[in-house]
Amino acid sequence: MTTADLNVALPFIIVAAWACILLVIDLFIPADRKGLTALLAVAGMGFASIPVLLRFEESNRAFNGMIVQDGFSSFLQLLLLGVGVISVALAYDYLQRRKIVKGEYYTLLLFSVSGMVLMAQAGDLIIVFLALELLSVPLYVLSGFAAKSNPESEEAAMKYFLLGAFASGFIVYGIALVYGATGTTEIEAIHNVLISGVSNLGLLTVGAVLILVGLGFKVAVVPFHMWTPDVYDGAPSSVTALMSVGAKAGGFAALLRLFLAGFPEIAANLAPILVGVAALTLIWGNIAAIAQQNIKRMMAYSSISHAGYIFMMLPAIVDSDIAPDAISAALFYLFVYAVSNLGAWGVILALERADGGGLSIDDYAGLGERNPGLALAMALFMLSLIGVPPTAGFIGKFFLFRVVLDANMIGLALVGVITSLISAYYYLRVVVVMYMRSGDPQVRSERWLNATLWLTALGTFLLGIFPGPLLNLASRTGLFGLVP
Amino acid sequence: MPEDFLPIAVLIILATGLSFTILLLGQIFGPRRPNPRKGSPYESGMRPYGKGQRRVPIHYYLIAVLFILFDVEIIFILPWAVVLRDLGIFGLIEMGLFVAILLIGFVYAWKKGALEWD
Amino acid sequence: MTIPTNYFLALSGVLFILGVLGVLIRRNSIVILMSIELMLNSANLAFIAFARAFEAHTGQVLVFFVIAVGAAEVAIGLSMIVSIYRSRGNIDIDQISQLKG
Numbered sequence: 001m002t003t004a005d006l007n008v009a010l011p012f013i014i015v016a017a018w019a020c021i022l023l024v025i026d027l028f029i030p031a032d033r034k035g036l037t038a039l040l041a042v043a044g045m046g047f048a049s050i051p052v053l054l055r056f057e058e059s060n061r062a063f064n065g066m067i068v069q070d071g072f073s074s075f076l077q078l079l080l081l082g083v084g085v086i087s088v089a090l091a092y093d094y095l096q097r098r099k100i101v102k103g104e105y106y107t108l109l110l111f112s113v114s115g116m117v118l119m120a121q122a123g124d125l126i127i128v129f130l131a132l133e134l135l136s137v138p139l140y141v142l143s144g145f146a147a148k149s150n151p152e153s154e155e156a157a158m159k160y161f162l163l164g165a166f167a168s169g170f171i172v173y174g175i176a177l178v179y180g181a182t183g184t185t186e187i188e189a190i191h192n193v194l195i196s197g198v199s200n201l202g203l204l205t206v207g208a209v210l211i212l213v214g215l216g217f218k219v220a221v222v223p224f225h226m227w228t229p230d231v232y233d234g235a236p237s238s239v240t241a242l243m244s245v246g247a248k249a250g251g252f253a254a255l256l257r258l259f260l261a262g263f264p265e266i267a268a269n270l271a272p273i274l275v276g277v278a279a280l281t282l283i284w285g286n287i288a289a290i291a292q293q294n295i296k297r298m299m300a301y302s303s304i305s306h307a308g309y310i311f312m313m314l315p316a317i318v319d320s321d322i323a324p325d326a327i328s329a330a331l332f333y334l335f336v337y338a339v340s341n342l343g344a345w346g347v348i349l350a351l352e353r354a355d356g357g358g359l360s361i362d363d364y365a366g367l368g369e370r371n372p373g374l375a376l377a378m379a380l381f382m383l384s385l386i387g388v389p390p391t392a393g394f395i396g397k398f399f400l401f402r403v404v405l406d407a408n409m410i411g412l413a414l415v416g417v418i419t420s421l422i423s424a425y426y427y428l429r430v431v432v433v434m435y436m437r438s439g440d441p442q443v444r445s446e447r448w449l450n451a452t453l454w455l456t457a458l459g460t461f462l463l464g465i466f467p468g469p470l471l472n473l474a475s476r477t478g479l480f481g482l483v484p
Numbered sequence: 485m486p487e488d489f490l491p492i493a494v495l496i497i498l499a500t501g502l503s504f505t506i507l508l509l510g511q512i513f514g515p516r517r518p519n520p521r522k523g524s525p526y527e528s529g530m531r532p533y534g535k536g537q538r539r540v541p542i543h544y545y546l547i548a549v550l551f552i553l554f555d556v557e558i559i560f561i562l563p564w565a566v567v568l569r570d571l572g573i574f575g576l577i578e579m580g581l582f583v584a585i586l587l588i589g590f591v592y593a594w595k596k597g598a599l600e601w602d
Numbered sequence: 603m604t605i606p607t608n609y610f611l612a613l614s615g616v617l618f619i620l621g622v623l624g625v626l627i628r629r630n631s632i633v634i635l636m637s638i639e640l641m642l643n644s645a646n647l648a649f650i651a652f653a654r655a656f657e658a659h660t661g662q663v664l665v666f667f668v669i670a671v672g673a674a675e676v677a678i679g680l681s682m683i684v685s686i687y688r689s690r691g692n693i694d695i696d697q698i699s700q701l702k703g
Contacts, residue, residue: 020585020588021588023588023592024588024591024592027591027592027595027596126663126664126667129667129668129671130667130671133671133674133675137674137675137678140678140682141678144682144685147685147689151689151690154682154685154686154689155686157682158631158682158683158686158695161675161678161679161682162625162631162634162635162638162679162695165635165638165675165679166625166638166641168638168642168671168675169618169621169622169638169641169642169645170641172641172642172645172668173618173641173644173645173648175645175664176614176645176646176648176649176652176661176664177648179649179652179660179661179664180611180648180651180652180655183652183656183658184660185660185664542684542688545680545681545684548680549677549680549681552673552676552677552680553673553674553677555673556669556670556673557670559666559669559670560666560670563666
């Protein structure tokens with residue numbers, strides 16, 4: 001180990017060390033001053049983004065290839081740190097309203113973000129596993145954060161924990177089989193062994209499928225999505241916001257890197273299954289969302305369907321000509337989805353009442369009259385999630401579909417477009433209820449929440465009109481480092 | 485290869501067969517005269533009191549969970565101790581860091597009152 | 603006489619499937635937790651078997667990590683089960699279903 005090694009892993013080290021220190025500092029912060037803990041958590045993530053920005057375009061390997069740094073990891077790390085900061089801003093007022101203010105919330109959040117940041121840099125299956133656990137375990141606890149006053153939160157935590165641990169079991173066994181077939185756990189070395197000929201291809205394929213199943217649970221694709229609506233519904237909304245973006249981005253980081261840099265040949269063999277999973281996820285996520293009356297459950301199914309859109313990139317990376325485009329489209333879409341989705345969750349948080357009410361879609365009636373700004377923001381987020389121009393979601397989906405068409409998967413593209421049309425029904429229903437029906441929604445207005453809403457709304461709008469710089473960044477990062 | 489396991493198979497069959505035979509013989513020939521004294525739980529000759537299944541204070545669970553967490557760290561310390569001489573000062577610093585991180589958890593648990601008995 | 607790697611693999615495969623079935627069939631959350639541990643430990647057995655076959659240490663080191671992470675999961679799981687038992691007096695996962703789905 002050298003200082004150069006530590007230097008490459010610096011973003012993760014900063015977040016993790018900061019989380020440890022904050023755990024102790026928080027013990028000495030009085031209960032009515034927990035805002036300070038939140039501020040310190042944000043500062044930690046801010047520090048961690050400095051080395052990411054300074055070395056954005058570099059490609060490095062550290063710890064004998066266990067930790068890698070490339071454009072892919074830098075892009076995702078920046079996104080994940082941003083998501084972490086926004087979730088702190090979303091949580092600050094929400095925790096006070098629900099009377100669950102505890103410094104541990106921010107510490108756990110920081111630990112979870114450190115896991116996500118590590119996942120973006122994972123160059124070895126051991127690190128993939130450790131990062132995944134570091135990402136999930138704090139989220140299990142956070143889901144149960146409101147357990148004292150709300151039994152549903154406890155139940156959500158239990159379900160999330162049992163299914164998450166179940167998924168980890170699959171991943172560990174998959175890693176064991178991959179190790180047995182190739183004799184290594186380093187992702188690039190696996191590929192080298194694969195090119196020079198593996199004696200036991202069957203073992204490797206089974207291992208890859210088991211890892212796929214485990215990560216499929218984590219990113220919630222059909223048929224491994226059963227836990228999503230219950231957990232998203234029961235967990236405190238501020239945690240759900242983090243879960244729906246951060247945990248998914250972390251899971252996809254591992255999936256994309258593994259299937260592109262590790263075993264693209266296996267992915268080619270599995271292409272029909274991958275296409276099937278993507279199509280099923282799109283269809284089931286969008287159709288089940290229609291029936292939901294509770295906005296948190298609707299957003300849960302919506303998050304499943306968006307996982308499906310990103311999952312379409314997995315069968316596409318098989319073709320090495322299309323792979324760079326597929327990676328950059330996935331990265332861009334993750335970014336756009338994060339911005340719009342966090343914004344939508346911000347509006348949900350603003351309308352949720354202290355007793356946990358205000359979560360039915362009917363509670364949004366009259367928002368257009370009472371609070372035009374908030375209603376406009378919500379309409380913008382909904383349009384972006386459908387993918388209507390000129391919002392950011394449209395650009396994101398456009399590039400995803402173009403990659404799918406380039407890869408000659410016309411059937412899958414058709415399913416994607418049709419399900420996007422179906423999704424318009426349930427997203428627009430929220431908009432219709434807001435503007436066409438009268439009611440008296442209680443809206444919470446708070447500094448940090450409003451700032452977040454402004455930021456995400458502006459982001460959704462501007463990325464729709466000027467997608468160039470971000471798209472350029474995503475496509476440049478897709479081109480170096482990851483693609484062999 | 486499989487024939488190498490023959491002795492083990494014979495042993496398994498013999499052991500199960502023998503234990504079942506003895507149990508069966510006891511069932512057939514043994515006298516059965518139950519009384520309350522015999523039915524009561526054995527507590528080293530003391531007179532048993534209370535119910536067999538008592539409720540355990542919830543605090544035991546907390547201690548047990550903390551024990552699991554700190555106990556497992558031994559698996560990292562043990563191999564380290566074996567190769568300590570080869571690792572030299574670098575290994576010592578590494579383990580110092582590891583223990584420091586554990587200590588943070590310990591300080592947290594302590595300060596939160598998880599170790600207080602009341 | 604050395605035992606061939608395939609035997610270990612067969613045993614670990616059987617243990618893994620038993621673990622998966624245990625999670626899917628049993629309804630007591632503690633038993634489910636034990637089944638998940640069984641899955642992790644079957645993977646550990648496979649790691650050790652492969653490490654022995656390759657005469658390499660990577661697999662053995664991996665087992666340490668899996669054990670440590672497994673302990674962390676058990677700690678979280680047990681705390682949740684205790685908390686749920688305190689509030690509901692029951693740890694059957696079919697009873698823990700206020701949320702539909």
